[in-house]
Amino acid sequence: MSLCPPSHDSEQRTAKTGLFCPACPHESPVDGDWIADDSAPGERLCCPRCGAVVVDQPAL
Template identity: 60%
Template sequence: MSLAMSTTRDPDEQFSKTTLFCPTCEHASPIDGDWIMDDAVHRERLLCPRCGEVVVDQPEL
């Protein structure tokens, strides 16, 4: 899971601790936002809606 903030963002912009960031294209959205759930695997896998990069990849609970 990538939670690093980009230096190209507006420094006055505030993000919740549950905001995810795509490491490839820097798309940001809440964890329950517009991320794409990959149902093809038996894992919790979220994909970026912009570039398709895997943002979260962990075993299902």
């Protein structure tokens, strides 16, 4: 039995570990240069380029 190389689909899933700004072309890894808004309840990340909210999750 031989092992198959990873498929193109699994490579794409691995590459999708970043965030994309909905308002401008900025993209970065999840732990990249996004700005955390500590004044918001829960977790809110904003784009360092244009200030748009990228992640807005309520507190548990």
